[in-house]
Amino acid sequence: MKILKKISLGVVLILVAMQFYSPTKNISPGDHTVIFTKETNPSQSLKNTLKNSCFDCHSDNTAYPWYNNIAPISYWIADHVQEGKEHLNFSKWEHYTLDKKNHLLQEIEEVVGNEEMPLTSYTYLHREAALTEIEKNEILDWVKRTRVIYQLGKLPK
Ligand code: HEC
Structure with missing residues (x-):
């Protein structure tokens, strides 16, 4: 029993200590999706859909929920954002080649068609x-x- 108590205390202390560290937020001033919008010409309603359902993990601006202030949830969210952006970043659209853009659109078709995105945990x-x-x-x-x-x-x- 004693050892269990010590372990629980250790876990609590670690969780408390973690609250003092938070991962850097994915926020940058300005709208970086201007080029993406210009090139791909989504309707206003489609742009809203992408913003509401995809941009949190696939752009340079995440709208963070209040629970992002709690570690380790903040780390879990930061991980999703980082990984999502590595695959596809609408804010960096102008950095992709024509082939890459075509390929990304094909992947969007696949993940949306197969209902893999947005992630169910999200x-x-x-x-x-x-x-x-x-x-x-x-x-x-x-x-x-x-x-x-x-x-x-x-x-x-
Ligand atoms: C909660 C974060 C999150 C949201 C919201 C989200 N994604 Fe993703 N997305 C990821 C992560 C993480 C990956 C990389 C790992 C994976 O494929 O599961 C990814 C991968 C992708 C890929 C690459 C798939 C591949 O096969 O390489 C595409 C395309 C994509 N997402 C499109 C979208 C679209 C379109 C939306 C909105 C309808 C969206 N995602 C919403 C996190 C997210």
Whole structure:
């Protein structure tokens, strides 16, 4: 019993100590998705959908929930954001080649079509981020239309 008490006390102390350290936040001033918007021309409602359902993990600006102030949840969120951005960052759209953009759109088609994104751990807490059938179709239609731009290399001026 004694040893159990010591272990629990140790765990509590570690959790308390963790509260003093928080990972750097993914926030940068300004809207960095201007180029993405210009090139791919999403409708306003589609842009809102991407913002509400994807940008938290796939852009340079995360809208953090209050529980991000609690460690280790903050680390878990930071991990998702970092990994999400490594795969796809709408704020860095201009850094991708035409081929890469085409490929990313194809991946968006796959993950949205297969309902793999947004992550279920995310929609569990952000119910409003779960895609409705209409939003899903809107994304899929837009992907089809937009991929042609990159396949033909015909960017809007
Ligand atoms: C809670 C964070 C989070 C949200 C919200 C989110 N993603 Fe992701 N996404 C990730 C992570 C983490 C990965 C990398 C690991 C993986 O594939 O599960 C990823 C990977 C991806 C990939 C690459 C898949 C591959 O096969 O490499 C695409 C494309 C993608 N997400 C699109 C989206 C779209 C579109 C939305 C919104 C409808 C979205 N994501 C919402 C975290 C997120």
